[in-house]
Structure formats: structure tokens, C-alpha cells
Amino acid sequence: MASPITASIGTGSGMDIGAIVKVLVDADTAAKSSQIKRQTANNTAMISGVASLKSALSTYQAALKGLNNKDAPSFLAFAATSGNEKAVAATANNTAVPGSYQVEVVKLATSSRVASKVFSGADAPISQGTLEITQNGKVYSVEVGANATLQSVRDSINSTLGKDGITANIIDDGKGARLVFGSTTTGKGSDISVGGIPELVISNTTPMAGTAAGRVGELAIDAEVKIDGMTVTSKSNKLDKTVSGLTLELKAEGEKSTVTVGLNTEGLKKDVQTFVDAYNNLVKTVNSLTSTSKDEDGNTVLGPLTGDPTTRSLLASLRSELAVAQTGGGLTSLSQLGINTAKDGTLEFNDTKFKAALNDKKLGSEVQALFTKDDGVIARMNKAIDPFLQSGGSLDKRNDALNRSQRYLESQQQALNFRIDSLTTSLTKKYIAMDVAVGKLKSQAAGITSLFDAMNAQAKK
Structure with missing residues (x-):
């Protein structure tokens, strides 16, 4: 910014040099200053406008994403309702047929749960080796390094096999700490067995007893449900292929419900x-x-x-x-x-x-x-x-161009400020020099006048 002009009254001329200089500087730079201010205001408004437009587009795209969510589908033609949500939950898709179904949950599908033998605590040492967890005929391997503990083995299992639905935790049942394995996979034949490291060998055929390893509870079983009197079994408690266009989620054994499908207006x-x-x-x-x-x-x-x-x-x-x-x-x-x-x-x-x-x-x-x-x-x-x-798309390019214009306008303003300062300094020096010259002339005139006054006074005497 240009430095302010300090008003000063010339001692020789009596003129307001500061005011005169300001008027002259403004006359030289006002048009350019107004142009830069106008263009800067317009450019700033456009930058703000592009940001608002981009935000509105992002909001619109997020709304579209919500409507196109595969996990929670929208625009479903049919709606399913369960008369007893404690027993079964129901959803319908566009291939459903309007009607009602009598559903009785006989058994829920269960998952496998096995426990290791008892250890002294979570910091109990575990041998180095490859831990092998078998389920449904598939073997999952977890590498156990040197200086491992029950807790570090648990952490390795969860980080390695969590994506496969197999997890482990340490539970103290009063006899000591056990490494307990669980799975999100349900259904008959999905029982877990563990081997590969001697102290962590677990058979799913033997129930856990005393301090020994073994199966927790019963073997995994399939779900059993009666739909309109017909018995259906399923490895999962979620039946999505049993009734065309209808997904049933079984929740409680021994419960019944009427599931109704109708137009989802x-x-x-x-x-x-x-x-x-x-x-x-x-x-x-x-x-x-x-x-x-x-x-x-x-x-x-x-x-x-x-x-x-x-x-x-x-x-x-x-x-x-x-x-x-x-x-x-x-x-x-x-x-x-x-x-x-x-x-x-x-x-x-x-x-x-x-x-x-x-x-x-x-x-x-x-x-x-x-x-x-x-x-x-x-x-x-x-x-x-x-x-x-998208990144680097039309709006980003438009914003980059506007920011370049903004930087150019800032450089123009800096150049104008420099000119204002320079012109102010130059004109002020010139007017001060003029004021000094006028002061000298006034002083000389006063001296001459005084001389003549003295001569006239002497002549009168």
C-alpha cells in the first residue's frame, strides 16, 4: 500500500503541499486503481462462486451415491414386512411377488467356537512356528515368530484372518487364560480345528473339559425353518435364495411370523x-x-x-x-x-x-x-x-485460472502502489523546493522593501 501523504503547509508559499500532491497523484493513478479494484472484486467473487458450485456438485454426487448404494438398495418396487420382528426380518427386491408367507424358525444356524488349553496368562510364551486353522476343508496359516506370547498370537490371528471372519480372544475362565477362536461362518461342517504349534492344538471333536483344549459348546449346525409348512435348511441365518425376491433374516428359535410382500409405493x-x-x-x-x-x-x-x-x-x-x-x-x-x-x-x-x-x-x-x-x-x-x-477437471482448471488472475492483479496493485509512492515523493520534493524558492524571494522582497522604507524615512528627516 502507498504510504499516506502527510498534509503540510508551505512556510514560504503558504500552500497545502500535501493536498496539492495528493490531488495530482490521484489524477494520475485513480483510473488504474479503480480498474484493479473492480477486477479484483469480480475475480474474488468468481473464485467464491466456483467454490460454491464445486461444493453443490459434491453434495449432489453424495446424494446420488446414497441412492445407488448396493448394500442398502433404493427404488425397491416391493416392500416386505414381518409380523414378528423378533423371529424374522424380511426385505424384498424387484423380483418379489406380492403375497404372504408363514415362517417358523425351528433352529438357528450356529458357528464354531473352540478354546486352547489353560495358560498362566496373556504373557505366556508360545513356540515359534506356523499356526494352522482349518475350517470347511480350507487351511489358514498364521506365522508365529520368536518370543511370541499368547497375546501376540491373538493379535496376529486377528490382523491376518479377520477379513476371513476368523478371530481370537483371550478369556480367563477361572482356571487360567485360554485362547478362544470364533468365526462368523455358520452352518454344519464349519467347525474350526487348530494345529501346527503343539501347545495350541485344538480338536473340534472333543468338548472342552477341565484345563484341556476343546470345543466350546456344540458343533455348528444349519438353520432350519418352515415356510408355509415346507422345511428348509440353510448354512446361514440369512436366506436370500429360498423365496424368489425375498430375503429372510432368522433371529430367534421357536418363533413364528407372517411375512407380507406388497407394492412399495x-x-x-x-x-x-x-x-x-x-x-x-x-x-x-x-x-x-x-x-x-x-x-x-x-x-x-x-x-x-x-x-x-x-x-x-x-x-x-x-x-x-x-x-x-x-x-x-x-x-x-x-x-x-x-x-x-x-x-x-x-x-x-x-x-x-x-x-x-x-x-x-x-x-x-x-x-x-x-x-x-x-x-x-x-x-x-x-x-x-x-x-x-474430478481432480484436475474443469472446475479445478477454472479455479487455477482465476487464482492466476488474482496473482496478476496483486502484482498490478503492487506496481501501482510503487508508482504512487514514487510520484508522491517526487512531487513533494518539487513543491518543497518551490516553496523554499518562494520563501527566499519573499525574504528578498521584504529586505528590499525595508531598505526603501529606511531610505524614505531618512529623506524625510
């Missing part, structure tokens, strides 16, 4: 509305960033990204994907579900048309595919967004 509507809301929130943000309005004085006020080509390109890409018609099936476009584009670019969701598509045209089972299949709406939206949002 409200669930579908909620998911579609979530998509519409997410898209509209993005469009509203873009509209606010590119808007044109009038202030109180009637002057035109532009948004930070008004006329920005990157933003226009983004909107065009997204809108074009909404209009794509998919092939195959009876449901090929969003408009069939009552989703249409309004004048401001947002989406309108017609509830009446949506319900007609589900109830009259029976399109419910096709909604999920429309949105989530490989070439569905969500995949196409993500494909349109990626060039803008």
Missing part, C-alpha cells in the same frame, strides 16, 4: 423425491450464482458466475442426461414417472402421474433399473459431473 416415491430434491438443490445453487437482478437504484447486479462458460456447460450436460430415453422395458424416461423440467430448470414431480405409473401401468419393478443400472440416470449423471468435479 411410498418407499419408491420417497426415493424418487430424494433424487428430484437433490437435483433441484444443485440447480437452485447454479441459478443463484448466474442470476441477473436490479439493485435499489435500478442498476444491474450480476451473479459471480453470470455468463461463465464452464457453468453453462455443466447445466447443459446435466439437462441433456435427463432427456435421454433408455431402451428396453416399458419405463424408458423420467417423464413417465411424472418428472418434468420447469422453466427455471428445476424438476417438477407429479404425484398423480407417478401413482398411475405404478398402479395402472405396473412400472414399479422397472424404476430401480431406470435409475441405478449401468446406463441408468444416476450413472449418466455421474458421468456428466466427473469432468467438472
